[in-house]
Amino acid sequence: MEQKTIRLRKPPELSGWTSPKGMAESCRKESTLYRFSLELLDECGNRCPYCYRGSQDGKTTARIVRLERAKEIISQAADCGAKVITLNGGEVMLYPQVEEIVSHVNEKGMQPLIFTSGTEMNDGMAAFLYEKGASLIVKRNSYDDNGIQDRMFGLPAGSDSLLKIEKTLALLIDAGFNKSEPTRLAIETVMSSINLPQIPSLFRFARQNNIYPFFELITPKAYTDKKLLLGINEARKAFERLLKIDREEFGFNWVPHPPMVAATCNYFDVALYAKTDLRVQLCPGTPIVVGDLARESLAQIVKKKATRRLRDIRGRLMGKCSLCSHHIDLGCYGCRAHAFEKTGDHFAPYPACWQNKM
Numbered sequence: 534m535e536q537k538t539i540r541l542r543k544p545p546e547l548s549g550w551t552s553p554k555g556m557a558e559s560c561r562k563e564s565t566l567y568r569f570s571l572e573l574l575d576e577c578g579n580r581c582p583y584c585y586r587g588s589q590d591g592k593t594t595a596r597i598v599r600l601e602r603a604k605e606i607i608s609q610a611a612d613c614g615a616k617v618i619t620l621n622g623g624e625v626m627l628y629p630q631v632e633e634i635v636s637h638v639n640e641k642g643m644q645p646l647i648f649t650s651g652t653e654m655n656d657g658m659a660a661f662l663y664e665k666g667a668s669l670i671v672k673r674n675s676y677d678d679n680g681i682q683d684r685m686f687g688l689p690a691g692s693d694s695l696l697k698i699e700k701t702l703a704l705l706i707d708a709g710f711n712k713s714e715p716t717r718l719a720i721e722t723v724m725s726s727i728n729l730p731q732i733p734s735l736f737r738f739a740r741q742n743n744i745y746p747f748f749e750l751i752t753p754k755a756y757t758d759k760k761l762l763l764g765i766n767e768a769r770k771a772f773e774r775l776l777k778i779d780r781e782e783f784g785f786n787w788v789p790h791p792p793m794v795a796a797t798c799n800y801f802d803v804a805l806y807a808k809t810d811l812r813v814q815l816c817p818g819t820p821i822v823v824g825d826l827a828r829e830s831l832a833q834i835v836k837k838k839a840t841r842r843l844r845d846i847r848g849r850l851m852g853k854c855s856l857c858s859h860h861i862d863l864g865c866y867g868c869r870a871h872a873f874e875k876t877g878d879h880f881a882p883y884p885a886c887w888q889n890k891m
Contacts, residue, residue, distance in 0.1 A: 541786035544779065544795045546715040547745035549617045549646035549668040557802035557864060561844050564836045565614035567803035568646070570817065571606060573598050573634065574623040575809050579650055579694075580687030582758050583723050583751045585817045585870075596809040600630045604637045606807065609831040611641045619646045619804075621817070626653035632661060639665040646670070648721065650686070651701040652694060659704040668717040669705060670747055673698050674725075676734040684727055702744075711743040719745035724771060724794075725761040736775050736794075740783050748775070748794035750885060752818045752870045769887040790859055790888050792868040801846045801869055805835065815843055818870025819879065843879060852882035859888055 552567045560567055574597040575586070598606075607618055618638045625631060625647050638645045644666055651671040662669065674685035675695055682695035702720070705711070710718035720739055724732060732748070739746040751762055763771065772789035779785040779795065787795040800806070800816035807813050811826040813834050823843065824834030834840060842849075846866050859865040867883025875884045 541780060541784055544785040544787055545743065545745065547668060547670075547719050547747070548713065548715045548717045549619075549644045550670075550719070550745070550747075551715065551796075552799060552803045557799055560614075560803045561841075563614075564841060566610060566805060566835060567615065568617040568619055569607075569610035569613070569615045569831070570619035570621055570804060570806040571598070571603065571610075572621045572623065572807065572809045573603060573625055573628045573631075576627050577623040577650070578627075578652065579624075581685060581723075582687050583685075583725065583761060585752065585754070597628070598809055598811070600633060602811075603634055606811075606826055606831065607634070607637055607643075608641060609826075611643055613831055613835050615643055617644045617646050619648065621648050621806075623809075624650055624653055626658070635662065635665050635667060644668065648672075649701075650694075651698040654701040654704055656704050656707075659701075659708040659710075663705075663708040663710060663717075666717075668719070669710060670719040670721045670745075671698060671701060671705070672722075673702070673720040673735065674722055674728045674731075676731045676738060678731060681728050681731060685723065685725070706742065714743075716743045716745050718743075719747040721747040722749070724748060724750055724763060724768070726763060727761060729763065729767075729771060732771060733774060733778060736778060737782070740779070740785075746775075746794060747796075750792040750868075752792070752868055753874060755874075765885060765887050768885065788859065788863060790863070790865055790867075791883070791885050792871070797863055797865045798868060799864060801844055801866070802864070805831075805840075815840075815879075816870060818868070819873055821873070821879070846880070849880045850882075851878070851880045854882045854886075857886075857888060 556567050626649055635645045646668045648670045675681035679695040680690055683690055683692045686694050688694055705718055736746050750768055775794055776789045805813050806817050812822045813824040823840045867886050869879050871885055872881040872883050873879050
């Protein structure tokens, strides 16, 4: 009997995250944005040991962006060409006027893209967010082990965080977030030594339910527990195992390269990131500040010489990354935050990549 040949195709995309073809080059050349990210508040009930914001120290600050200020910044982003507003925290669902913020984004003709822990959702909010065209990225680090999820959230055992996340995902699925192409629902999974055995099952769950697998390696910081980090060979094998699942079970094909599974980070190309203190960075993981929204407009920040130089990432990559074909063929430049953390230079070779290892 002749063996049936599976025709491999590109993996599904996430509405609001994947930028259109040619957008990166357009944003760099014209000093515009496709996506703008805004931290609304610092408050969060979790203490994730891998968090960009270092919330694992157990301290909670009360910093929050006032509603009118947040709306003004979002309007400025629209004027800079943004099509998507990413709402970050802390926990976005704890922002007192989150409905007003989401409505304002929608009224400005942009799409809300929300990162959430998935522990603060109800059916009314799910219905509201669906109506306003939002996409949601829900943190989930375990398939069926509540203890692992509690540990990855930095919570005491028995906190039942996974059960809350499962309830949230059920609400969002019922609301229809995963019924469209591209999907409007993702799970954000940080790949670590703690949850590595759970990754394949979690990946299959995502694919089976048309949920975008926002799987990524940890971006290490000075405070990061090094025991969480995967070695280069360990990470490579994990990526290749997920590729095998995609090819054999779902018919999707992609090149396995870090830091993201079946995707490429494009923050430097198309986005900027504002923290709750209104300082603006190239991405959430990089500490270099390119502007301050308390003193200057977003348009001024986008057009600054320093901002444009940092965004011109492809022409300035150094070492092994500059010799790798993936930054041309796939738009890949690894994780610039990790490169900076390791070397102090945004343009240095990405230290966690196996593709450019010599």
